[in-house]
Amino acid sequence: xxxxxxxxxxxxxxxxxxxxxxxxxxxxxxxxxxxxxxxxxxxxxxxxxxxxxxxxxxxxxxxxxxxxxxxxxxxxxxxxxxxxxxxxxxxxxxxxxxxxxxxxxxxxxxx
Amino acid sequence: xxxxxxxxxxxxxxxxxxxxxxxxxxxxxxxxxxxxxxxxxxxxxxxxxxxxxxxxxxxxxxxxxxxxxxxxxxxxxxxxxxxxxxxxxxxxxxxxxxxxxxxxxxxxxxxxxxxxxxxxxxxxxxxxxxxxxxxxxxxxxxxxxxxxxxxxxxxxxxxxxxxxxxxxxxxxxxxxxxxxxxxxxxxxxxxxxxxxxxxxxxxxxxxxxxxxxxxxxxxxxxxxxxxxxxxxxxxxxxxxxxxxxxxxxxxxxxxxxxxxxxxxxxxxxxxxxxxxxxxxxxxxxxxxxxxxxxxxxxxxxxxxxxxxxxxxxxxxxxxxxxxxxxxxxxxxxxxxxxxxxxxxxxxxxxxxxxxxxxxxxxxxxxxxxxxxxxxxxxxxxxxxxxxxxxxxxxxxxxxxxxxxxxxxxxxxxxxxxxxxxxxxxxxxxxxxxxxxxxxxxxxxxxxxxxxxxxxxxxxxxxxxxxxxxxxxxx
Numbered sequence: 116x117x118x119x120x121x122x123x124x125x126x127x128x129x130x131x132x133x134x135x136x137x138x139x140x141x142x143x144x145x146x147x148x149x150x151x152x153x154x155x156x157x158x159x160x161x162x163x164x165x166x167x168x169x170x171x172x173x174x175x176x177x178x179x180x181x182x183x184x185x186x187x188x189x190x191x192x193x194x195x196x197x198x199x200x201x202x203x204x205x206x207x208x209x210x211x212x213x214x215x216x217x218x219x220x221x222x223x224x225x226x
Numbered sequence: 227x228x229x230x231x232x233x234x235x236x237x238x239x240x241x242x243x244x245x246x247x248x249x250x251x252x253x254x255x256x257x258x259x260x261x262x263x264x265x266x267x268x269x270x271x272x273x274x275x276x277x278x279x280x281x282x283x284x285x286x287x288x289x290x291x292x293x294x295x296x297x298x299x300x301x302x303x304x305x306x307x308x309x310x311x312x313x314x315x316x317x318x319x320x321x322x323x324x325x326x327x328x329x330x331x332x333x334x335x336x337x338x339x340x341x342x343x344x345x346x347x348x349x350x351x352x353x354x355x356x357x358x359x360x361x362x363x364x365x366x367x368x369x370x371x372x373x374x375x376x377x378x379x380x381x382x383x384x385x386x387x388x389x390x391x392x393x394x395x396x397x398x399x400x401x402x403x404x405x406x407x408x409x410x411x412x413x414x415x416x417x418x419x420x421x422x423x424x425x426x427x428x429x430x431x432x433x434x435x436x437x438x439x440x441x442x443x444x445x446x447x448x449x450x451x452x453x454x455x456x457x458x459x460x461x462x463x464x465x466x467x468x469x470x471x472x473x474x475x476x477x478x479x480x481x482x483x484x485x486x487x488x489x490x491x492x493x494x495x496x497x498x499x500x501x502x503x504x505x506x507x508x509x510x511x512x513x514x515x516x517x518x519x520x521x522x523x524x525x526x527x528x529x530x531x532x533x534x535x536x537x538x539x540x541x542x543x544x545x546x547x548x549x550x551x552x553x554x555x556x557x558x559x560x561x562x563x564x565x566x567x568x569x570x571x572x573x574x575x576x577x578x579x580x581x582x583x584x585x586x587x588x589x590x591x592x593x594x595x596x597x598x599x600x601x602x603x604x605x606x607x608x609x610x611x612x613x614x615x616x617x618x619x620x621x622x623x624x625x626x627x628x629x630x631x632x633x634x635x636x637x638x639x640x641x642x643x644x645x646x647x648x649x650x651x652x653x654x655x656x657x658x659x660x661x662x663x664x665x666x667x668x669x670x671x672x673x674x675x676x677x678x679x680x681x682x683x684x685x686x687x688x689x690x691x692x693x694x695x696x697x698x699x700x
Contacts, residue, residue, distance in 0.1 A: 141291050197257060198260040
């Protein structure tokens with residue numbers, strides 16, 4: 116935590132720069148969503164990468180996670196691990212539990 | 227009792243207690259929103275309809291993103307100002323933060339309100355018409371003279387209550403009714419309650435009498451089994467015919483001759499009109515096998531001229547796609563092209579006034595946003611009106627969770643996020659306005675409070691950073 120008053124003084128400028136960066140990346144996100152990439156999945160991927168980057172800026176700078184006590188990182192490590200499991204849950208809906216292979220609906224129709 | 231470690235750090239954690247507390251809370255918040263984002267993925271992967279892309283008004287969503295980012299900057303500035311004991315700046319930044327929350331919620335309110343008044347009507351062939359119902363949607367039922375009330379003698383989930391469930395939809399005053407024995411009654415609150423009392427008493431008496439008979443005949447077992455008093459159906463005849471005007475959702479259903487209200491009361495008469503008057507602002511033919519034969523182009527609805535506009539719009543979008551990508555892309559696999567080709571937005575009353583869509587690529591992209599965003603009264607009167615036969619409608623709903631899983635998760639996620647905005651703003655407003663004493667006596671303690679409130683506020687911003695692209699853009 117930036118307890119040092121001089122550091123706080125300096126970080127004020129940093130907060131404004133990060134805020135402007137976030138706005139710039141929001142404009143980029145909106146713009147990119149109108150560019151048609153080869154598949155829409157790629158659009159989603161790019162959008163999420165930009166969003167994750169923005170979220171990272173908020174967490175690291177505004178929430179001071181770039182310099183925190185270790186106990187907070189320990190708590191967050193668990194949170195992140197569980198969150199990733201939550202996001203990957205849907206993957207199981209695509210796996211055929213009998214043969215443990217990806218079930219591809221399109222190939223099932225054509226063959 | 228003094229709460230320990232509000233200012234100084236606890237030796238073992240190296241943090242003041244509130245900070246550890248807020249991080250534990252935020253960890254649980256990540257799980258809460260994580261579960262809902264996971265639900266979003268499931269719903270999207272499993273959707274059996276065209277997932278809306280750029281369907282919500284992008285501009286208000288974009289402005290709201292800016293507002294939240296700005297408030298994230300101001301709250302961290304408020305904290306820094308307080309740390310540096312610049313009290314005026316601290317108060318100013320707190321005020322701006324709370325004001326930003328207000329702007330966010332007001333924009334959200336407009337957005338929600340537009341959804342409640344905008345309808346999607348699916349026709350039997352899969353065509354979807356979007357638009358407004360200037361007169362609402364009510365069925366007209368007339369020449370009604372017979373009323374069947376099912377009056378329960380025991381406590382039941384559904385009991386006749388025409389005063390609450392039937393007469394509110396009656397046009398004009400409720401007439402007098404004749405009972406089977408020829409006596410005349412008024413079905414106002416007192417009249418109905420008297421009728422109910424008498425009916426229940428008669429039903430009970432009948433059962434008691436039957437019991438008595440059974441006991442006298444030596445069948446005590448059978449008499450003991452008669453412990454439930456059955457409901458009584460009372461038929462009433464109105465002295466003058468009634469006319470109803472009711473939303474279908476306020477009934478259990480209706481036929482050409484009868485209508486069943488939510489209290490089980492059946493009214494016999496004649497269905498006069500159950501057509502829907504819709505001001506059409508969009509035709510989505512993506513789910514129709516033969517788009518040129520969509521029900522929308524029937525003469526009684528939009529007709530041939532609009533079909534020509536639709537075809538021109540489709541050809542334009544497909545031509546543009548081909549020019550842009552050559553043969554390198556499969557047009558059937560482009561969800562955006564499918565949308566631009568077969569989801570026509572209408573913003574004029576007649577086909578001849580309809581400016582060709584897509585003078586530029588972005589123009590056609592903005593159209594849904596404009597159509598959605600520009601609600602309110604000015605949106606009316608610039609669209610063709612069609613009168614839809616009930617038999618052609620397979621489903622209709624306003625843009626609420628009832629419509630599809632996309633709107634269900636949209637309202638769940640943005641609603642929960644909105645509640646977080648309100649809660650965060652209230653806490654920050656409290657630190658700003660009601661902690662004056664602490665500001666004087668122990669500003670470092672207040673700075674810690676603001677930091678912790680700020681951490682929550684940043685988290686709310688962080689959630690929105692993912693919500694905005696997922697719901698509005700992608």
